[in-house]
Amino acid sequence: MELRQLKYFLAVAEEANFTRAAERVHISQPGISAQIRQLENDLGATLIDRSGRSAALTAVGEVAFEHARAVLAAAEALRHALDEMNGLVRGRLVVGMVTACTVTPLFEALSGFHRAHPGVEISLVEGDSAALVEDVREGTVDLALVGTAGPAPADLDGQQVISEAIVAAVPPGHPLAGEDGVTLAELSVHPVICLPRGTGIRAVLDQASAARGLTPTVALQAAAPGAVVQLAERGLGVAVLSASMLTQHPRLRTVPIIDADIAAVLSLVSAPTRSPALRELLVHCRESFGAPAHKAPAPAGRGAAGQVGP
Known part of the structure; x- marks a missing residue:
């Protein structure tokens, strides 16, 4: 499981559409689909219900969504903290x-x-x-x-x-x-x-x-x-x-x-x-x-x- 995969997962969940999510994170639609499949394989659960016209979260996906958001927020906070310690200001x-x-x-x-x-x-x-x-x-x-x-x-x-x-x-x-x-x-x-x-x-x-x-x-x-x-x-x-x-x-x-x-x-x-x-x-x-x-x-x-x- 990689941070970028969690980022892609959040994008699909928020857009409810693989194509729009791919445009948002600047990746091809097949690429984001493959990354979400890999994430699901790593977790051993289906996160996105693809049976309808929109990409909806499964029950497991609903739980994963909040944890994924928390993980990415923590990673961003860690990056900012280290930047401050090292004097590497970005933005x-x-x-x-x-x-x-x-x-x-x-x-x-x-x-x-x-x-x-x-x-x-x-x-x-x-x-x-x-x-x-x-x-x-x-x-x-x-x-x-x-x-x-x-x-x-x-x-x-x-x-x-x-x-x-x-x-x-x-x-x-x-x-x-x-x-x-x-x-x-x-x-x-x-x-x-x-x-x-x-x-x-x-x-x-x-x-x-x-x-x-x-x-x-x-x-x-x-x-x-x-x-x-x-x-x-x-x-x-x-x-x-x-x-x-x-x-x-x-x-x-x-x-x-x-x-x-x-x-x-x-x-x-x-x-x-x-x-x-x-x-x-x-x-x-x-x-x-x-x-x-x-x-x-x-x-x-x-x-x-x-x-x-x-």
Whole structure:
């Protein structure tokens, strides 16, 4: 009796059909039939009733089904335990990141992890922060770099990377260009260029404005911070981004938003898990990002972790 034969037996029992079971486990139909016959010979009992149109379990097969499932589960648990002991992490990880991400420590963490554990397949997906958070909750994404208004969701494991203020940015000659600061009320009378809903920066702007009974006039929006900057440079509105997103754009004058007291936070979030691969990736992330970068809600230069993403 072999483990693969038990796997084939479970497939036939669950599909109630030899052809579908063969497709599921990627073997020919005659091949899976022969393996089940060999298993029955080894056990000295008929497990599958082949007299009807579907492949049904016999009474003995019903008993064997539960034991076969337990044996395969135990074998899988043994493999994972030994992998952890030997440091041989395998599997697949889906990593999410905010659109137009330029946070290089994330890329460094992925690179270091890949070198250490080449047996793990890594898939990288982009999206807005709100959607990525839901993907992590649903289990379709293992780890995501997201921007939020304030701390990351409490139901997820999170590592804060950076926390800073949102600011306004305008070209020379704009009415706000000579100001040392602007309130959300003063900002609301100007057309605003910002990231779309679902991003952390936009959530900060909307929530801070709503807390004061205000609704910002978002005239234009773009998914990439660079596009927001270029639109503002051409005088189409006031850019609202995080402070670090604007440090490389001297053509815009940065103006603090003095009463936007909700921080734009960039965090790594994941669901609680026992996955050895994810645990190892988180170790590399902690090494790459280092200690969380905390910034007061006021304009500041680029932090060690790079700019805050959407």
